[in-house]
Amino acid sequence: MKILEEEDSKMFQNKRLVLTALFALVGAIILVACQPQVVTETVEVTRVVTETVVEEGQTVEVTRVVTETEEVVVEVTAEPEMAPVSKDLVVCMAQEPATLYPFGGSMLAQSAVMHAIWTDQYTTLSYAYQPVGVAKLPSLADGDAVVNIVEVNAGDTVLGADGEPVTLEEGVEVTNADGETVAFDGTPIMMEQMVVDFEIVARNWSDGEPVTSADYLYTYNVIADPDTPTSKFTVDRTAAYEATGDLSVRWTGIPGFKDATYFANAIPGGQQTFPEHAWSQYTAAELLEAEDVSRTPMGDGAFVVEEWVAGDSIRLVPNTNYYRASEGLPYLSSVTYKFIPDTNQMVAQLLSGQCDIGTQDGMDVGQSPFLIEAQNNGLLTPYFQTGTVYEHIDFGINSYGDYGDGVGRPDWFEDVRVRQAMTMCTDRQSMVDNILYGKSEVIHTYIPSVHPLYPDGLTEWPYDVEQANALLDEVGYVDSDGDGIREDSATGTPFKVTLGTTSGNEMRQQLTQIFKENMLQCGIDVELYYLPASEWFADGPDGPLFGRRFDLGEFAWLTGVEPSCNLYISSEITGPPEEGFGGWGAANDAGWSNADFDAVCNSALGSLPGTAEYEDNHKEAQRIFSQEVPVIPLFLRLKVAAARTNVVNFSVDPTQNSELYNIYELDLQ
Structure with missing residues (x-):
């Protein structure tokens, strides 16, 4: 830990020198611009003078006022000339997109540019969906x-009871309209089927041609094509996708598929619409390689590609046929995406005004002190936003095979009081303060407190070493020999466990060190070990984490709009299916099983958003989870970006991946 701190200190000192020099340079420019200037001016000067004159033979003194013109040297402060505000936005990103074709890649930098070229079907701001x-x-x-309730017969494609599409034949198990699992015996079965209608916003392609439902159907067919490298999850669960008018489409799911995000199926499996009149000349495979698709794609968004200089930048200009042009959108005259892979250089160009925005792919939490310093100097506005990735430490509650659970070690974690105690012994706020500069938040379940489905009555375990030790005493794990480490009363085995995570990750090394020190306060000795990600995350039975052959394991999961209770249900426990487990590719590495949690989570997963069943069950699942603590939720990772102070309408959102989702309404003052 000391070595890490010394390295961090050296790194921060180097960065501070760079930024201090830039601050000094910027300050000097401002100082010179505001210095008084000495100039010579011709002015009229009014004086009161006394003269001696002769009047009527007598010499007398006369006082009078005279005005004279003379050159004088005066000191004036020159008022800076107000140059017209440039509307040319420069966005600096760490990476260059490999392509601008939506299914040619998935880079964050690619999304940042695509937001300008296409009109998305929806946004996902603040753990919700919004139509666009x-x-x-x-x-x-x-x-x-x-x-609808529909009749299904042999040969129909339906959703099987296992959640996979299947052709109905004798012996296939499905869920009928009453929610019962039944085996098909040739007799027709009544099942539920979703039908969803969408109205398309009227708009044009950048060449002036209108966007129609035919373009939507064309896009769907491209997505469904085997040569298009994208998930076919929704496509495989689509019974029909059809136009119901020039600006309307209808999606019908296969019987049994109740899609929790049915409202996002305007284009099943896609966000952007493709121009049939321009792209239908290509096969799905050719679309991946065609230059006019990957480099200068035709879109229906606010901007079009004017120039792409490989390795340097992409320049966009407004789409003259943009459907919101009458509203004055976009506000910008151009957008240039510059590629700057070096983080220090990106910050330097932000400070010097060569960049207006620095995106999250090029910024990291280690820049926080310098971004805050720049903000205090009025040079930049930093953005620190919690995202959808949260770190957590999992208990090896029910291990697999001959590892733990009374075989290789005492069954330390089966008693919920031990898990509760270790959670209270973990100073999670210290992790947030020391690793994330206090800009994130402690998380108490698998969604953050700002999520609309975060429930009242959730158990939020505090950092309380005294109460943690009292619970461990109650369980019977006491330090009988006075060496500072508790023992199992039945066997005398010291409470010594291991904590594993990925190697080469500075943040995880820091948090595991904090955790190790925390546990000593509660009489628990933790040995740390680090493995390459390829080994740590390998499927079981070989991988230690998902092979359920670990004591404590630290890693990250994703949260999102829909709470991910499915990660912890019993059917997701990793292990051989023939032994009743969910398979080695399942998610529940802790081996935790709770019938009440399973019931409410499965009910939530089987219901639809907007219903009381969906909301109530998701909330109750979290209450159970927070009380049982099969894992210690730690904190949310941060998205970090920065902008010049004259950038308007820029924001970073927790659930919208790219911060440039609203590029059409960004402005410069």
Whole structure:
């Protein structure tokens, strides 16, 4: 830990020298610009003078006022000339997109540019969805989404009871309309089927041609093509996708598929619409390589590509046929994306005004002190936003095979009081303060406190060493020999466990060191070990984490709009399917099983957003999870970006991946 701190100190000193020099340079420029200037001016000067004159033979003194013109040297402060505000935005990113074709890659830098070229169907701001390319998000309440009861017969494609699409034949198990799992015996079965209608916002392609439902159908067919490298999850669960008008489409799911995000299926499996009249000349495979698709794609967004200088920049100019042009959008005259892989150089160019925005792919939490210093000097506005990635430490509650659970070691974690005590012994706020500069937050379940489904009555375990030790005493793990480490009362085995995580990750090395020190306060000895990610995350039975052959394991999961209770249900426990487990590719590495949690989580997963069943069950699942603590939720990772102070309408959102989702309304003052 000391070595890490020394390295961090040296790194921060070097960065501070760079930024201090830049601060001094910027300050000097401002000082010179504001210095008084000595100039010579011709002015009229009024004086009161006394003269001796002769009047009527007598010499007398006369006082009078005279005005004279003379040159004088005066000191004036020159008022700086106000230059017109440039509307040319420069966005600095760490990476150059490999392509601008939506299915040619998945880089964050690619998304940042695509937001300018295309109109997305929806955004995902603040753990919710908002319509953009469609007039509204359909809902069960409004009637533009319905669940019908339909009859299914042999040969129909339906969703099997295991959640996979299947052709109905004898012996296949499905969930019927009453929610019962039944085996098909040739007799027709009644099942639920979703039908959702979408209205398309009227708009044009950049060449002036209108966007129509035909373009939506064309896009869907490209997505469904085997040569298009994208997930076919929704496509495989689509019974029909059809136009119902020039600006309307309808999606119908296969029987049994109740899609929790049905309102996002305006283009099943996609966000951007493709121009049929321009791209239908290509096969799905050719679209991946065609230069006019990958380098200068035709879109329906606010901007078009003017120039792409490989290795340097991409320049966009406004789309003259943009459907919101009458509103004065976009506000900018141009957008240039510059590629600057070096973080220090990016910060330097932000400070010097060569960049207006520095995106999250080129910034990191280690820059926080310098960004805050720049903000205090009025040079930049930093953005620190919690994202959708959270770190956590998992307990090896039920290990696999001959590892732990009374075989290789005492069954330390089966008693919930031990898990509760270790959670209270963990100073999570210290991790946030020391690793993330206090800019993140401690997390108490698998979604953050700002999520709309975060429940009242959730157990939020405090940092309380005294109470933690009292709980461990209650369990019977006491330090009988006075060496500072507790022992198992039954065997006398010292409470010594291991904590593993990935190697080469500075943040994880820091948090595991803090955890190790915390546990000593509660009489628990933790040995740390670090493995390459390829080994740590390998599927079982070989991988230690998902092979359930660990004491404590630290890693990250994703959260999002829908709470991920499915990660912790019993059917997701990793292990051989033939032994009743979820397979080695499953998610529940802790081996935790709770029937009450399973029931409410499965009910939530089987219901639809907007219903009481969906909301109530997701909330109750978290209450159970927070009380049982199968894992110690730690904190949310940060998205870090920065902008010049004259950039308007820029923001970073927790659930919208790219911060340039609203490029059409960014402005410069």
